[in-house]
Amino acid sequence: xxxxxxxxxxxxxxxxxxxxxxxxxxxxxxxxxxxxxxxxxxxxxxxxxxxxxxxxxxxxxxxxxxxxxxxxxxxxxxxxxxxxxxxxxxxxxxxxxxxxxxxxxxxxxxxxxxxxxxxxxxxxxxxxxxxxxxxxxxxxxxxxxxxxxxxxxxxxxxxxxxxxxxxxxxxxxxxxxxxxxxxxxxxxxxxxxxxxxxxxxxxxxxxxxxxxxxxxxxxxxxxxxxxxxxxxxxxxxxxxxxxxxxxxxxxxxxxxxxxxxxxxxxxxxxxxxxxxxxxxxxxxxxxxxxxxxxxxxxxxxxxxxxxxxxxxxxxxxxxxxxxxxxxxxxxxxxxxxxxxxxxxxxxxxxxxxxxxxxxxxxxxxxxxxxxxxxxxxxxxxxxxxxxxxxxxxxxxxxxxxxxxxxxxxxxx
Amino acid sequence: xxxxxxxxxxxxxxxxxxxxxxxxxxxxxxxxxxxxxxxxxxxxxxxxxxxxxxxxxxxxxxxxxxxxxxxxxxxxxxxxxxxxxxxxxxxxxxxxxxxxxxxxxxxxxxxxxxxxxxxxxxxxxxxxxxxxxxxxxxxxxxxxxxxxxxxxxxxxxxxxxxxxxxxxxxxxxxxxxxxxxxxxxxxxxxxxxxxxxxxxxxxxxxxxxxxxxxxxxxxxxxxxxxxxxxxxxxxxxxxxxxxxxxxxxxxxxxxxxxxxxxxxxxxxxxxxxxxxxxxxxxxxxxxxxxxxxxxxxxxxxxxxxxxxxxxxxxxxxxxxxxxxxxxxxxxxxxxxx
Numbered sequence: 001x002x003x004x005x006x007x008x009x010x011x012x013x014x015x016x017x018x019x020x021x022x023x024x025x026x027x028x029x030x031x032x033x034x035x036x037x038x039x040x041x042x043x044x045x046x047x048x049x050x051x052x053x054x055x056x057x058x059x060x061x062x063x064x065x066x067x068x069x070x071x072x073x074x075x076x077x078x079x080x081x082x083x084x085x086x087x088x089x090x091x092x093x094x095x096x097x098x099x100x101x102x103x104x105x106x107x108x109x110x111x112x113x114x115x116x117x118x119x120x121x122x123x124x125x126x127x128x129x130x131x132x133x134x135x136x137x138x139x140x141x142x143x144x145x146x147x148x149x150x151x152x153x154x155x156x157x158x159x160x161x162x163x164x165x166x167x168x169x170x171x172x173x174x175x176x177x178x179x180x181x182x183x184x185x186x187x188x189x190x191x192x193x194x195x196x197x198x199x200x201x202x203x204x205x206x207x208x209x210x211x212x213x214x215x216x217x218x219x220x221x222x223x224x225x226x227x228x229x230x231x232x233x234x235x236x237x238x239x240x241x242x243x244x245x246x247x248x249x250x251x252x253x254x255x256x257x258x259x260x261x262x263x264x265x266x267x268x269x270x271x272x273x274x275x276x277x278x279x280x281x282x283x284x285x286x287x288x289x290x291x292x293x294x295x296x297x298x299x300x301x302x303x304x305x306x307x308x309x310x311x312x313x314x315x316x317x318x319x320x321x322x323x324x325x326x327x328x329x330x331x332x333x334x335x336x337x338x339x340x341x342x343x344x345x346x347x348x349x350x351x352x353x354x355x356x357x358x359x360x361x362x363x364x365x366x367x368x369x370x371x372x373x374x375x376x377x378x379x380x381x382x383x384x385x386x387x388x389x390x391x392x393x394x395x396x397x398x399x400x401x402x403x404x405x406x407x408x409x410x411x412x
Numbered sequence: 413x414x415x416x417x418x419x420x421x422x423x424x425x426x427x428x429x430x431x432x433x434x435x436x437x438x439x440x441x442x443x444x445x446x447x448x449x450x451x452x453x454x455x456x457x458x459x460x461x462x463x464x465x466x467x468x469x470x471x472x473x474x475x476x477x478x479x480x481x482x483x484x485x486x487x488x489x490x491x492x493x494x495x496x497x498x499x500x501x502x503x504x505x506x507x508x509x510x511x512x513x514x515x516x517x518x519x520x521x522x523x524x525x526x527x528x529x530x531x532x533x534x535x536x537x538x539x540x541x542x543x544x545x546x547x548x549x550x551x552x553x554x555x556x557x558x559x560x561x562x563x564x565x566x567x568x569x570x571x572x573x574x575x576x577x578x579x580x581x582x583x584x585x586x587x588x589x590x591x592x593x594x595x596x597x598x599x600x601x602x603x604x605x606x607x608x609x610x611x612x613x614x615x616x617x618x619x620x621x622x623x624x625x626x627x628x629x630x631x632x633x634x635x636x637x638x639x640x641x642x643x644x645x646x647x648x649x650x651x652x653x654x655x656x657x658x659x660x661x662x663x664x665x666x667x668x669x670x671x672x673x674x675x676x677x678x679x680x681x682x683x684x685x686x687x688x689x690x691x692x693x694x695x696x697x698x699x700x701x702x703x704x705x706x707x708x709x710x711x712x713x714x715x716x717x718x719x720x721x722x723x724x725x726x727x728x729x730x731x732x733x734x735x736x737x738x739x740x741x742x743x744x745x746x747x748x749x
Binding site: 191400 | 520522
C-alpha cells in the first residue's frame with residue numbers, strides 16, 4: 001500500500017507580486033453580538049470566541065449592543081482623545097523609525113495598524129493595574145500618558161533613558177505607568193502576568209494584570225502555561241492575544257494551525273474568551289471595559305483575541321516586501337484604526353478633515369520638540385558616553401565582591 | 413539545640429518565614445497537601461492554609477514565571493522544582509527573566525524569589541533524578557547559587573535566601589536529606605543525630621550568603637567542595653590521614669574567594685571536587701580563580717575530581733560517583749607532585 005498522508009503547510013495571505021487574499025477570515029457584520037453578563041461562563045462563550053465583537057460598521061456608524069454598552073465611555077470627547085492618542089502613537093513611531101534610519105538609534109519597532117488596541121485598553125485600566133507587554137505594546141504607554149521624554153529617551157539610550165541604556169529600544173519599563181519590564185524574548189511575560197494577578201488576589205488589593213502576546217508567540221510554552229495556571233487559580237488576569245497575522249515572515253497559520261481562532265484556545269482551557277475587532281477603537285473600549293470589570297469583580301481570567309494587522313515591518317531590521325505583497329495592508333478587511341475612528345467622528349459631526357490635519361500637525365510638532373530635546377543628550381551619531389560602571393550596577397541589590405573587582409578592571 | 417535532618421531543617425526555615433513574613437508563599441508540584449515528594453513542606457499547608465502553601469500543575473516554567481510576577485508585585489515566593497533535573501523547562505524564566513528583572517528595569521522591578529531543588533545523585537535516580545546543574549546557574553549574572561552540606565547550614569542559608577532581595581537558586585543535595593554521607597554507599601546509613609551539624613536552633617537564625625566555611629582546618633592541601641562532596645572529602649581525609657583543609661563553599665555565587673585564596677596560599681596545593689560532569693563544570697571556574705590569585709604559591713597543579721563526562725547512569729551509579737578512593741588518589745597525587 002502506498003503512503004497517502006500529506007503534510008499541510010499554511011499559506012500566507014500573499015507573497016510579493018501576488019494579490020492578497022484574506023478569505024481565511026470570516027468577518028461578521030458589526031453589531032451582531034449581544035453584550036453578555038460579565039459573569040459569562042465558558043459554556044456560553046463559544047459565540048464570542050468564534051465571532052467578532054465590532055461596533056463600527058462599514059460606514060463608520062456605531063451600531064449594536066456594544067455601542068449602547070459603551071454609554072458615556074463612547075462620548076465624543078473620549079473618542080477625540082482616543083484619536084489623538086493614536087495619532088500621537090503614529091507620530092512617535094514615524095519619527096523614531098526615521099531616527100533609526102538616520103543612525104541615531106540602533107533599532108526600532110513600530111506598531112502601525114495596531115494603535116487602537118493599546119491606546120484604548122490603557123484608557124480603561126486603573127492605577128495599580130499592571131500590563132505585561134511585548135515589544136509592540138508601546139500604545140499602552142501612550143494611552144497611559146507616559147511622559148514622552150522618557151519614551152523617546154529609552155529609544156535613544158542616552159542619559160534621558162530611564163533604563164540607562166541597558167535595554168534594546170522599545171523594551172520600556174515603568175511600574176508607575178503599569179508597564180512591566182519588557183523582556184525581548186517571547187512568551188515569558190504571559191505567565192508572569194498570571195503570577196502578578198495571583199499576588200493581587202492574595203494581597204487583596206484591587207489590581208488586575210493584563211498579559212500581552214502576539215499570535216506568533218502563542219506557540220510558546222509559556223502561553224499554554226499561562227492559560228493553564230489562569231484556569232487553575234482563576235486570578236484577575238486578562239490574557240490578550242494580539243493577532244496581527246504575521247510573525248516576522250511566518251503567517252499566522254504556523255501558530256494557529258487549524259481553523260480554530262486563538263480565542264477558541266482559551267475555551268479549551270475553560271477560560272471564557274472573546275474575539276474583538278482590534279482596528280475598531282469603539283470595540284476596543286467596549287470590550288476592554290467589559291473584560292476589566294469582569295476581572296476586577298473576581299470572576300476570574302478572560303482571554304481576548306484582538307484581530308488586527310501588522311501594517312509595518314516586524315522591526316527596523318526587517319523588510320516585509322521580500323515575503324509579502326506591498327498591497328496587503330490596503331487589502332486588510334478591517335481597515336485602518338485611525339481612519340475608521342476619524343470617519344466615525346466626522347459622521348457624528350464631532351470632527352472634521354481640517355481638524356484632523358491640524359491635530360496630525362500638532363502631535364507631530366509635539367513629538368519633534370521633545371525628540372529634539374532628548375537628542376541633545378546624545379544619539380548613536382552624536383554619542384555622549386554613559387559611565388561604563390553602570391553596567392555592573394543593579395545586577396544585584398548590593399554589588400558583590402567579584403563585580404567590584406570587575407569594576408576596577410574596567411577602570412571606573 | 414534540637415536535632416534535625418536536612419529535610420526538617422529546610423522545613424523549619426520555611427515554617428519560620430511563613431510565620432514571620434506574610435508575603436511568603438510556598439508552592440510547587442506535590443508541595444501542598446502532600447508536603448513534597450521529599451517531605452520538605454510536610455504539614456505547612458495544614459498550618460498556614462492553601463493560599464500560602466499550595467500545589468501546582470506540572471509546568472516548571474509556569475512555576476517560576478508566576479513567582480516572578482508575584483515577586484514583582486511584592487510577595488516572597490519560595491518555590492520547589494521537584495528535582496533539579498526538572499528545572500530545564502524553567503531555565504528561560506530563571507536565566508533570562510528572574511536574573512535580569514532588577515538590572516533591565518533599573519531597579520524599578522525586583523525579583524526576590526527562592527527556587528529550591530534537590531540536586532545530585534546517590535539515590536539510584538538514574539539520569540533524570542541525579543544531575544548537578546549548578547554550573548548552569550553560576551554562569552548567569554544576577555542569580556545567587558547556594559548549596560548546603562548539613563542541616564545547620566541548610567536552615568540558616570535558606571532563611572538568608574528567603575530574606576534576600578535577589579533570586580536565589582537553593583540546591584539541596586538529596587543524598588544528605590536523611591543523613592550525612594560517609595562516602596561508602598554500601599556501609600550502614602548514619603543519621604544526622606550523631607553529626608555535630610545535625611543540630612540547629614529551633615528559631616530564626618541566618619547563615620550569611622557568600623561566606624564559605626572551613627569544615628576541617630589543615631595545612632597540606634586545600635580541598636574545595638560543596639554539598640555531598642564535603643562529606644566525601646571528609647571521609648577520604650579521615651581514611652588516608654592527609655592534613656587537608658576542607659572548605660565547604662556553601663554559596664557558589666557570589667563566591668567567597670577570600671577564604672579560598674587565604675587557604676591555598678597557606679597550603680600551596682588545591683583539589684577541587686564536584687559531582688557534576690567535569691568539562692565546563694564549576695570546578696573549572698574555581699581552578700581559574702585559584703590559579704589567577706595563587707599561582708606563585710602553588711606547589712603542584714590543581715586537580716579536580718568530578719563525575720565522568722557521561723549521563724548519570726542508573727545501575728553503575730557508584731562507578732560514576734566521585735567517591736573517596738578517587739578523592740584520596742587526587743590528594744596523594746597533589747602532595748607527591
